Amino acid sequence: MAVTFDLSGEGEIPISLVDIQTLAIEMGYAKPNVDPSKPLTARANMKDFFDMYGVKALTNFKKRFYTEKLAPIPPGGTPMLPPSKKKDEAQEEVKAxxxxxxxxxxxxxxxxxxxxxxxxxxxxxxxxxxxxxxxxxxxxxxxxxxxxxxxxxxxxxxxxxxxxxxxxxxxxxxxxxxxxxxxxxxxxxxxxxxxxxxxxxxxxxxxxxxxx
Incomplete structure (x- = not known):
């Protein structure tokens, strides 16, 4: 099943690096001048993609994807602020x-x-x-x-x-x-x-x- 932003904020689902690389390519986060026949790892500009969502790696992106309702942000869009640890702790306290x-x-x-x-x-x-x-x-x-x-x-x-x-x-x-x-x-x-x-x-x- 393809990963889409419709599934964000709804809890944990299986997400792999390949899933997110595919999503990034579809949204336009492709490295310039790279042959389309190359593997996803070589083509997907994951740094710019992750920067748009205020994270640095897949693990943090997945955590944000599971807990927040996200929207597609195209290249050149307005990036999200990094997740706030204090905000997360406050939300957990409210849940309790x-x-x-x-x-x-x-x-x-x-x-x-x-x-x-x-x-x-x-x-x-x-x-x-x-x-x-x-x-x-x-x-x-x-x-x-x-x-x-x-x-x-x-x-x-x-x-x-x-x-x-x-x-x-x-x-x-x-x-x-x-x-x-x-x-x-x-x-x-x-x-x-x-x-x-x-x-x-x-x-x-x-x-x-x-x-x-």
Missing amino acids: IKKVEVDPSTIPDVAQYAELTQKVAGLKWRVISRPGGATMKPNDFYRLMACITQVDKGDNTTEKPMWADHGGLDFDGRESWDAWTALKGKSPEDAKKTFCLTWAEAHADSKTNFRA
Whole structure:
């Protein structure tokens, strides 16, 4: 599958140096006066390409590609600033904070767990479009489903999925995998408590999660 900027900012996908060299050539980053029959390594001007994205090597470009929504920048365009380490740390800190405050009185009792699990799929979840015609639900859906899986199966020992049956990136499967993995070490009882808290959080942020 060809690497395109439509896939940027959507998490990790397999990317090789050849993929990025091909992308660079297609965007016009070719060394002048080099025979087109020469290997990609000889033809692709990777220094100028990487400079446009504020990085110096493939490893840093991949990290930026996985975490940021990037756009094609042609030769002569305006380069991006280098990634900010402090900004990355701040973003990680934000992710670690509970996204919404909930009234403790709205958190269901664990005794309601079995009843509520039957209602998750039937809620009017919003549909989020992704590249290649793929769709997803809001993150809270996957968090709730992950709690159910943790209760039933324990810690995630599966490999992270990559491609969907239609050939595109498996956004739905990867989000499910991440949510389940985040619960590693939780006992069934703790996972039920997390489910109830997540249920309250999801409904406290109904505008993000549910259709009107």
